Amino acid sequence: MQTVQVIGLGYIGLPTAALLATKGFSVIGVDTQANVVDNLNNGKIHLHEPGLDILLKSALGSGNFLATTSPRCADIHIICVPTPFKNNHEPDLSYIQSAISSLAPILNNSDLVILESTSPVGTTLKVRSWLLELRPELNNVQFAYCPERVIPGKTVLELIENDRVIGGITTEATTRAADFYKCFVEGEVLLTTAKTAELCKLAENAYRDINIAYANELSMVCDQFGINPYELIKLTNHHPRVNILQPGPGVGGHCIAIDPWFIIDAAPKLTPLLQAGRTVNNKKPEWVVNKIKASAQLFDQPTILCLGLSYKANIDDLRESPALSIAKQLTTLNIGDIIACEPHINTCDTLKLFDLKAGLEQANIIVILVNHDAFTHINWPALSNAGKQILDFTGITTNFSAAQNTRSPAFDHEGLK
Ligand SMILES: NC(=O)c1ccc[n+]([C@@H]2O[C@H](COP(=O)([O-])OP(=O)(O)OC[C@H]3O[C@@H](n4cnc5c(N)ncnc54)[C@H](O)[C@@H]3O)[C@@H](O)[C@H]2O)c1
Known part of the structure; x- marks a missing residue:
């Protein structure tokens, strides 16, 4: 053995x-x-x-x-x-x-x-x-x-x-x-040299970073035109040779947000595209915070619920999480009472954690930052009809409205569609 x-x-x-x-x-x-x-x-x-x-x-x-x-x-x-x-x-x-x-x-x-x-x-x-x-x-x-x-x-x-x-x-x-x-x-087990295998891993994640940067840039352009970016990308991806990834509140975790730097560091003059991708993705959380700030101004000291804190769906990993950094930043802005629901963790030093039902009940503004499965069955139209503002930075409400054959409630709101 x-x-x-x-x-x-x-x-x-x-x-x-x-x-x-x-x-x-x-x-x-x-x-x-x-x-x-x-x-x-x-x-x-x-x-x-x-x-x-x-x-x-x-x-x-x-x-x-x-x-x-x-x-x-x-x-x-x-x-x-x-x-x-x-x-x-x-x-x-x-x-x-x-x-x-x-x-x-x-x-x-x-x-x-x-x-x-x-x-x-x-x-x-x-x-x-x-x-x-x-x-x-x-x-x-x-x-x-x-x-x-x-x-x-x-x-x-x-x-x-x-x-x-x-x-x-x-x-x-x-x-x-x-x-x-x-x-x-x-x-399949594919054989090559050590150097090629090393760059292969970095190239894979850098590709995803740039593709997400494009999706994130598109989502901001869509916002200017009042277009739902998730619907737009779904339609573009019906082209047989187009496959745009999903926009979100930013790029986090310990892989996609980090690995492109290993190429950039080694070849700074040869990587303007990788550097631009990193800049776009790093700036997206700031744009998200500004959208939430603008929505909060429509209320008097609203309760703002951040749905999801991890860096991606269905995990407990908070490393480099844009959702966490957005939620934390909101607590410093004095725009309302910031609460959060993250079903995969039990405690958080800096944020008040609520279970989903209580959080949804209390919130005036619901900010969707991570598309956890635990959020897919939420009845968004009912919450919207109850006067709650829904800001969806993940596309989860778009999928819901497609399944229900209705328009996304978030799409009918001000703020992000
Ligand atoms: N997590 C992922 O999804 C993922 C995917 C692909 C690649 N990677 C890569 O895999 C590597 C590991 O990532 P991870 O997510 O498992 O990290 P991690 O932080 O979850 O685990 C690393 C572990 O190594 C231990 N450790 C650190 N130094 C040590 C040492 N000298 N001797 C023994 N133990 C030591 C730490 O205590 C920790 O438990 C990283 O290079 C990461 O980029 C991670």
Whole structure:
């Protein structure tokens, strides 16, 4: 039985480690947070991901999974630690560097190290050089890069079903890594070089960022013309070669809002388009706040309900969330009483959280910031008829009105359609 060690037990590492244990590998999961490790060994997960609790229980039940705070010997080591950027948008590789430093004492020359963290081009080679600085004799350790493409909310399924791109520093590394992924991936396993695989991941998210920036720009143009942007995009996408993504209150999370910077940082003079995309998406929350401010002026100290705080639908992840930053900003403007409903979290330091029913009852203005499934069955026309102003920055009311064969109530209001 091969032993696989997964470094970093977060949104990517934990599902990967648990899945591998259920597929017959002996798995060591390493995380620097001792409380996370203790909880996992007791079957408790620290993040919201459908199916993950069951997968972890099954991994523990198989006897193949153990979480720990320091690395042990293994055949394959997968690095899944964060790769944020610094204040100047320069990639912060310190977590990767510390991961390879912690692995250095226990690595053997026959081991394979796979980097899954989203990384700038050339990082896999750097990881190898960091190791060789510490242990020059380990010049036979193989290194490969394999980016992760799962979508939060469907991670467990997509870990198995998605196609994977794998690039080793050597052909041997590529082949060994590919053989390993073929043990549990049902999608295609596509082979390339480490540098190409690194850029592939960044190019995918940069593409989405630019496409969303276009949708966000269009939504503001639509607003000027009094056109519903969601209806417009739906119609344009009936063109056989057009596929515009959905506008929203901004772009958040730790992937799409960050990864384009890894290309921009490396090639600033060659990336005006990527930079423009980032600017448009970063400015959208400010535009949203101004729309809410304008609506609030129609009331005397209104109660403003922010529906959704996470960075995207159906998850609890607040990292880089435009919805959260908009809600927080509203609390500083003295335009009314700001309350929020986020079904996926229980507490929030800076905002008054309400359950959905109570929040909808109290609100004069309902600001839809995230299109959670929990909001899809709300009767928007009834709320609108009750005199509540609905500002939809997600398109959820458009879908509702199409299903009900009525016009979107938000469309008939001032403010965003
Ligand atoms: N979350 C996603 O949907 C997603 C999708 C694709 C790619 N990625 C990429 O995957 C990587 C991991 O992302 P994530 O969302 O799982 O991050 P995360 O913050 O959820 O988890 C990272 C974990 O690594 C641990 N950690 C940090 N340094 C460590 C070290 N030296 N040794 C051991 N553990 C350490 C942290 O305590 C944390 O639990 C990032 O590069 C991210 O960009 C994430």
